[in-house]
């Protein structure tokens with residue numbers, strides 16, 4: 001599991017070490033220089049003679065960068081520090097000068113613009129303008145340098161120092177231009193911005209330098225790895241029968257969208273649910289694709305409600321509403337998608353998991369008095385998913401290239417397992433089915449432990465994303481392909 005801590009938690013963990021005189025900046029700079037040396041060997045074959053440009057901001061982030069630059073200069077690199085502020089870290093600057101690094105001021109926009117060519121001609125650029133002390137996008141001459149990097153057709157390798165400068169460290173937002181990093185070398189612990197969209201898209205590969213911090217308290221954002229998914233997956237024992245493995249009620253599809261019923265049922269079956277009971281008008285299509293499905297109502301442990309339920313299909317909407325009422329009255333977990341999102345009562349428990357995409361989340365929030373549109377949600381996915389959790393009580397899985405899950409007691413996951421090819425019609429229906437299988441297989445646990453539905457939702461997103469890779473590595477996939485690949489992805493995880 002990849003865990004991240006917010007800026008305040010990192011600072012709190014640094015404090016006692018700094019008070020005890022532990023040289024944290026030395027450790028950070030050593031780790032940074034080591035990673036940059038690896039990068040230089042990759043791009044140039046060696047450190048000696050390579051040209052390294054440091055973008056240096058006013059705080060300790062610039063200090064780390066200058067100290068790392070000094071180490072690289074001592075190893076023979078040609079190091080140029082571009083100072084984007086008249087006030088920079090004194091010790092760091094002295095160390096770089098002592099190591100014969102070159103120092104050039106860029107204290108105004110014109111000076112910064114004149115240095116853009118130098119920056120773009122480097123082998124490697126270290127982005128040390130802002131770290132966890134940054135507030136909003138990069139301002140001043142630093143912004144010109146970042147803008148030049150962002151606009152360049154051919155740019156040097158960029159290593160972000162701690163975080164790409166200008167990202168919202170705790171919420172994953174981006175304001176203004178952010179230099180796209182190839183690698184982010186982060187100190188002490190991963191930061192939320194390195195996992196959360198849209199900031200994480202600018203981070204590249206993330207390397208964590210251990211500073212020996214003792215991080216107390218819960219992490220801010222987590223990302224499940226394969227072993228975590230396997231530990232969450234309901235794996236049948238030798239004596240399990242289909243009812244013990246979970247029966248899932250699926251209220252999906254409509255005359256207009258019968259395929260959603262087929263895909264949601266298929267996702268659930270392929271994820272290992274004991275049995276699917278399908279409720280709705282697409283029974284014949286579901287049976288044609290999946291003869292193992294039982295059509296009609298009966299006892300279930302969990303529900304999938306909403307995929308492909310058309311807004312004008314009154315009969316299917318009534319079934320979806322009934323299913324939700326039943327689920328809530330009997331403490332049965334439910335994945336609520338698409339056409340059922342507007343049928344929710346005001347408050348629901350966290351074992352109700354909403355699975356909107358950005359547009360649907362905007363609609364849901366707007367209906368509850370928070371006027372936002374799709375672009376607002378995409379610019380700040382965590383904040384909006386959290387708002388929806390606060391307003392409804394539900395666990396919220398916000399679908400996207402990186403899927404964000406917010407659950408009870410501050411549980412937050414960000415899963416980036418899917419290839420871009422997964423953005424295809426019907427993929428969300430399959431995801432709802434996979435999640436439904438997990439909720440059915442672990443229904444009692446999901447009700448007892450209010451944070452578990454968020455972990456299960458993240459696990460469903462992880463398997464769904466991996467299935468898209470497995471279905472056709474590097475190429476296009478259909479939702480049916482993704483569903484078909486789920487069993488071997490699950491097998492690979494639970495037997496690893």
Ligand SMILES: NC(=O)C1=CN([C@@H]2O[C@H](COP(=O)(O)OP(=O)(O)OC[C@H]3O[C@@H](n4cnc5c(N)ncnc54)[C@H](OP(=O)(O)O)[C@@H]3O)[C@@H](O)[C@H]2O)[C@@H](O)CC1
Pocket residue numbers: 014018024025028057058059060061062064129130131132133134135136137138139140161162163187
């Ligand atoms: N603590 C430690 O020992 C360790 C810390 N470490 C390192 O320290 C980093 C944190 O350092 P930091 O606290 O000095 O903040 P940092 O991010 O460098 O910038 C703050 C400066 O930027 C300014 N500023 C703010 N926003 C701005 C904007 N939008 N555009 C332009 N300027 C802006 C702000 O000005 P102010 O807001 O105060 O006016 C202030 O002057 C951390 O990320 C890690 O790299 C590691 O070495 C491990 C040990």
Ligand SMILES: [K+]
Pocket residue numbers: 061127128129130131160161162163164165
């Ligand atoms: K930085």
